[in-house]
Amino acid sequence: MEPVDTLILGPLVVTMDAGERILEAGAVAVRAGKIVAVGTHEELAGCDATETIDATGRLLMPGLVNAHTHLADSLFRSLVEELPLEAWLERLWISEREFVSRESVELGARLSLAEMLRSGTTCALDMFWFPEAAADAALGAGFRLVTGPIFFDFDGPDGVSVEDRTATGERWLERYAEEPLLTPCVQPHNALTVSPDGLRAARDLADRAGTLFHTHCSETATEVRQTIERFGHTPVAHLDELGILDARTVLAHCVHLDDDDFMRLRRAGAAVLHNPLSNLKLGSGIAPVARMLEEGIPVALGTDGPVSSNDLDMWTAMRFAGLLQRGVHMDPVITPALEIVRMATTVGAEALGLGDRVGRLAEGYRADLILIDLDRPHLTPMYDVYGHLVYTVGRDDVRSVMVDGRWVMRDRTLETIDEAAVLAEMEQLAVEIERHAARLEPA
Ligand SMILES: [Zn+2]
Structure with a gap:
């Protein structure tokens, strides 16, 4: 296979592909924003990649x-x-x-x-x-x-x-x-x-x-x-x-x-x-x-x-x-x-009319994917993957997020939004919104 941009090795992969396959020790390769291969760790480990991520012990699924x-x-x-x-x-x-x-x-x-x-x-x-x-x-x-x-x-x-x-x-x-x-x-x-x-x-x-x-x-x-x-x-x-x-x-x-x-x-x-x-x-x-x-x-x-x-x-x-x-x-x-x-x-x-582009981890789909930490008390052990995703996993378990092949959150740090600046600006505006709302209340 030609070299890829990102190779994610070792996670439990919930593909949501046509066969809704779950791969125990899986791997996903991304090139130019697109998923170019989904397979087992063994199948893709030799692939030449600009960035290789060891995601053993994590869960990888569509965003x-x-x-x-x-x-x-x-x-x-x-x-x-x-x-x-x-x-x-x-x-x-x-x-x-x-x-x-x-x-x-x-x-x-x-x-x-x-x-x-x-x-x-x-x-x-x-x-x-x-x-x-x-x-x-x-x-x-x-x-x-x-x-x-x-x-x-x-x-x-x-x-x-x-x-x-x-x-x-x-x-x-x-x-x-x-x-x-x-x-x-x-x-x-x-x-x-x-x-x-x-x-x-x-x-x-x-x-x-x-x-x-x-x-x-x-x-x-x-x-x-x-x-x-x-x-x-x-x-x-x-x-x-x-x-x-x-x-x-x-x-x-x-x-x-x-x-x-x-x-x-x-x-x-x-x-x-x-x-x-x-x-x-x-x-x-x-x-x-x-x-x-x-x-x-x-x-x-x-x-x-x-x-x-x-x-x-x-x-x-x-x-x-x-x-x-x-x-x-x-x-x-x-x-x-x-x-x-x-x-x-x-x-x-x-x-949303995007069914041929996102929602699945499958070859040819855009690389919108998320990595979830599994080494947590509430997620251990995991016998039923879908049951865990619906009834146990929470937002704090999400570690990294990729959209269209680009990491937008990596190890819980947002890469594309200046979070501190946004929060500070919001706090400032909220003071005015609250003051205005208080004037509307009957005395
Ligand atoms: Zn609405």
Whole structure:
């Protein structure tokens, strides 16, 4: 084999490849950002490499895919608590209008990217104002991001009027079309905050640019009731009747579905982005994930933004995704751990249109991978690998992270984000955000 850039020797390799192979003493070779070989230590040990890493005693797996989040929400984490979704959003938007700017969104995004890289997430779908700020933060951090223009029926803090959203979005999609680490998408907020015309315009834009169409859907019972009152259909049926539900549609939440919704989702081939922590914390409910899986609806996993779940940790999301279905169905074998790991890797990547590039450790895939320490009390012994990944491993176990062949965290040190500077800048801004919030409280 030709010389490679990086050779990782000796770890337990969880490939998530087509055969979902687990290699006891495995090896992975990376050249020019791509995985060029996956095999055993013995097979690849003789390979000539610029850098060889002895990863014996560690676990190597694909980087995690956070399929639904709002990166710059980190600016406001824990600012608004103890309110139901609708009232909570209204209150949150007051602070957003005051403090959301191109600069603050980039700061919030860098903060969230640091948190995600530390916990082994290498790819995320982000929805927020100034998507160019998150895009630039991700490109600077060497992080794989799916993001793009958002749609609302009110003038947002980005200064873009409702009438200008499509034209602005079009320019945005052109600008970021050629970035290898960036996957553009189009994202209206939901069916209550964006009119049918707005939803159709967003869909047309996504079709013209050939991107994903991402929106919130059936998150709370209130949202479903109000959508029925206004349009005569549930949110899923509303999108379907507008002709914008298909295999390139990804729907965050889908907590409240009726039989007809299930049928429509199945027929459309749309993917659901499940966010168990946010749904629990906001009291939105528990998504019928076991039934979705049973019916063959692709379910990817996300954390939602750090104001609603307060956390961007995919390990916690995985654990809750598994535990919730078992508790609700009183069935200890429903949604097996492997199914949950798929949601956070292969299925997540497929849902975001990246299934041929990331989510697996396989030849020809981009090298998005994470190394996990196994020599820890809570991880010793390990009889069931997938069970460990879902129910035991935590973010502090992640040692090193590679995105597109580049180490972005090495031995727990972030290589592409000046973490101390980001934290200091955030602390400074937080003082102002808190002072403003205090003035809003009734005396
Ligand atoms: Zn969300």
